[in-house]
Amino acid sequence: GVRSRRGEQISMQEHFAINVCPGPILPIPQISDFFPRFHDYPCTPPPPREKKILKEETFNGEMGGGFKDGERRGDNSGDREEVADSDDDDSEVIVFDARPFYPPEKKTCAHTYLGMLEFTLLFDQENNCLHCTIHKAKGLKAMDSNGLADPYVKLHLLPGASKANKLRTKTLKNTLNPVWNETLVYHGITAADMTTKTLRLCVCDMDRLGRNEFIGEVRVALKKLREGDNKRYNMGLERIAQSMDPTEISFRGRILVSLCYNTEKGCLLVGIIRCAHLAAMDSNGYSDPFVKIILQPDMGKKSKYKTSVKKKTLNPEFNEEFSYEVTLDLLAKKTLEISVWDYDLGMSNDFIGGVELGINASGQRLRHWFECLKNKGKKVEYWHTLTQQGAPSSDKTD
Structure with missing residues (x-):
């Protein structure tokens, strides 16, 4: 046997485990069924499992051991908007792995910089029109594998029918700083509407495979917009949880x-x-x-x-x-x-x-x-x- 720094006797099996496992040292029973368990009392042998004798599993070309589906660092079963989550800041998860251990990441959706959107709103009460001029966006979040995005802006009056009152700009290719300078007009907007409705502006990425991805949004309460004022906005994009308003269905x-x-x-x-x-x-x-x-x-x-x-x-x-x-x-x-x-x-x-x-x-x-x-x-x-x-x-x- 080999003696430890404390002078305790270490068996060859334990010594072998220490040499091949540079991660945290765990009791032998927690590492693998390969090693025998020593007890002072009789115990029932564990049920048979698949043999995984110190063999690292492969996940998408990366080597890693001991992680279940959805628990591997950086693994994400959702879309690219979400990151790994942990409910307890103080909890420490010890996992046998040949790589150094890093604690799970926290969600950063609310604080992640998604970009800025610059636009102008004008309410023409005489003609019952709301003019929305989308100027440009800056520093958008990259959505494509080339580090860029194909952005467009979608407008939606809330509350309102889910598809009926949406307008959108053209799509600009391969840019994180798009310039549209495009005016979209809502007709039939009354002064009463301006006191109750909210304009939602969503910036999305056009996917070549047909799946458009949400980047971020801003919302403007129209009651703050005075008739005849050409008001310019420069707002940071946010992620806001969407909810279904009953009035959106009935309108x-x-x-x-x-x-x-x-x-x-x-x-x-x-x-x-x-x-x-x-x-x-x-x-x-x-x-x-x-x-x-x-x-x-x-x-x-x-x-x-x-x-x-x-x-x-x-x-x-x-x-x-x-x-x-x-x-x-x-x-x-x-x-x-x-x-x-x-x-x-x-x-x-x-x-x-x-x-x-x-x-x-x-x-x-x-x-x-x-x-x-x-x-x-x-x-x-x-x-x-x-x-x-x-x-x-x-x-x-x-």
């Missing part, structure tokens, strides 16, 4: 409608101007929308009209006008049903949302109707929110 979009009662011709002129932020009904993330209008109680075929179909868009422009021959007295007792549909060839069309204007309406819908009756000969335009309260009962999906 179906908006429609801009004009009403005018022509006293000379004795008719109501209904203008379907445009829609904004419609809910996506097709698998490609878009819809093929068209609008139907009915003046109730039903006046026969003369009471039903529909616009042309606009392909693959969530923000269609129609600019179509329809006429109803009706006296002002009768018109005051009627209801105008407006519904937006997604056209499907050879199938029944999908209902996106609708709105009713008339004496039984409330809020802005009632105000629009009264202003039309009061201001004869004047065209009155209003944006209206589409609801999911079902398609008009008297309507068909043709």
